[in-house]
Amino acid sequence: MTNRVTELLKIEYPILMGGMAWAGTAKLAAAVSNAGGLGVIGSGAMNADQLLEAIQTLRKLTDKPFGVNIMLASPYVDELVQVVLRESVPAVTFGAGNPAKYIPTLKEKGIVVMPVVASDSLARLLERSGADAVIAEGMESGGHIGEVSTLVLVDKVVRSVTIPVIAAGGIADGRQMAAMFALGAEGIQMGTRFLATVESQVHENYKSRILKASIRDTVITGAALGHPARVLKSPFANHIRQLEAKSPLEAEQILVGSLRRAVLEGDLESGSFMAGQSAGLIEQILPVEKVISEVVQEFFQTVERLCKEVLR
Numbered sequence: 001m002t003n004r005v006t007e008l009l010k011i012e013y014p015i016l017m018g019g020m021a022w023a024g025t026a027k028l029a030a031a032v033s034n035a036g037g038l039g040v041i042g043s044g045a046m047n048a049d050q051l052l053e054a055i056q057t058l059r060k061l062t063d064k065p066f067g068v069n070i071m072l073a074s075p076y077v078d079e080l081v082q083v084v085l086r087e088s089v090p091a092v093t094f095g096a097g098n099p100a101k102y103i104p105t106l107k108e109k110g111i112v113v114m115p116v117v118a119s120d121s122l123a124r125l126l127e128r129s130g131a132d133a134v135i136a137e138g139m140e141s142g143g144h145i146g147e148v149s150t151l152v153l154v155d156k157v158v159r160s161v162t163i164p165v166i167a168a169g170g171i172a173d174g175r176q177m178a179a180m181f182a183l184g185a186e187g188i189q190m191g192t193r194f195l196a197t198v199e200s201q202v203h204e205n206y207k208s209r210i211l212k213a214s215i216r217d218t219v220i221t222g223a224a225l226g227h228p229a230r231v232l233k234s235p236f237a238n239h240i241r242q243l244e245a246k247s248p249l250e251a252e253q254i255l256v257g258s259l260r261r262a263v264l265e266g267d268l269e270s271g272s273f274m275a276g277q278s279a280g281l282i283e284q285i286l287p288v289e290k291v292i293s294e295v296v297q298e299f300f301q302t303v304e305r306l307c308k309e310v311l312r
């Protein structure tokens with residue numbers, strides 16, 4: 001496949017791995033890059049040394065382009081950006097905010113900058129600030145979310161900017177990829193689908209919970225705290241939802257470390273199993289390479305079917 005996203009990132013398929021705190025390991029990112037997509041290290045709560053180590057690990061596993069995701073809520077943003085600059089990382093994605101002030105320095109180094117946006121207004125602002133592409137992430141997605149669904153958001157963002165738009169949120173197969181391309185997206189980003197792969201290092205409980213989930217098995221926690229996140233339903237998620245309205249401080253305290261507990265320990269009692277609605281579409285743990293080849297194959301079959309059916 002060749003389009004503006006594959007050319008910008010020098011990758012085979014316009015498929016990005018979502019940056020995922022704790023879950024977006026060097027091993028998983030390398031597998032995505034080796035399969036022709038863009039693997040992305042989720043720097044999440046890492047400090048500079050930890051990110052450097054992850055980049056070095058990834059470089060031992062692949063010589064393909066890759067990215068680093070930086071959460072703007074991290075206390076280490078400035079030092080993480082320095083690592084990315086020093087290491088000449090090919091691409092950076094930014095989550096949870098407005099990274100405009102970092103764009104000029106990164107671009108001077110030739111680093112591709114792709115912020116995640118949940119609104120058309122932020123997409124326009126970041127295009128003016130020099131972003132190379134935007135990732136429009138709808139609220140079906142796993143992890144921290146905005147308020148608009150992917151179908152509406154991607155349509156609006158595509159009409160609002162001229163840089164490439166990568167669609168994210170709820171996407172786990174090639175038919176959905178075709179739907180996003182029909183709206184004008186030039187790439188997709190998947191998070192939850194890549195959690196349920198052989199190379200994903202999340203705890204087995206995490207993978208099996210994704211496989212068992214139906215499309216209605218996620219809820220939003222943290223909305224009353226100002227940082228809504230989509231997680232798999234559980235007694236813990238229910239408890240947080242009840243607590244956050246009554247006792248926000250207590251809810252915040254319990255949430256600290258809850259994604260780490262889910263990813264590393266599979267902690268069913270006090271872990272936040274962040275996942276998107278697309279968990280309900282995922283039926284098998286597959287190698288990353290198979291996920292990507294199936295998505296691409298189904299994408300082409302869908303486009304072909306539509307052409308035949310509609311242009312008959």
Ligand SMILES: Cc1cc2nc3c(=O)[nH]c(=O)nc-3n(C[C@H](O)[C@H](O)[C@H](O)COP(=O)(O)O)c2cc1C
Pocket residue numbers: 017018019020021023042043044069070071094095096116137140141142143144168169170171189190191192193274275276277278
């Ligand atoms: C476990 C998990 C952790 C995530 N952590 C981050 C993060 O640290 N930074 C970020 O920008 N997005 C994060 N996300 C969002 C993903 O990058 C991606 O955009 C999202 O998963 C796409 O939706 P999907 O899960 O429906 O595929 C996270 C998602 C999940 C499932």
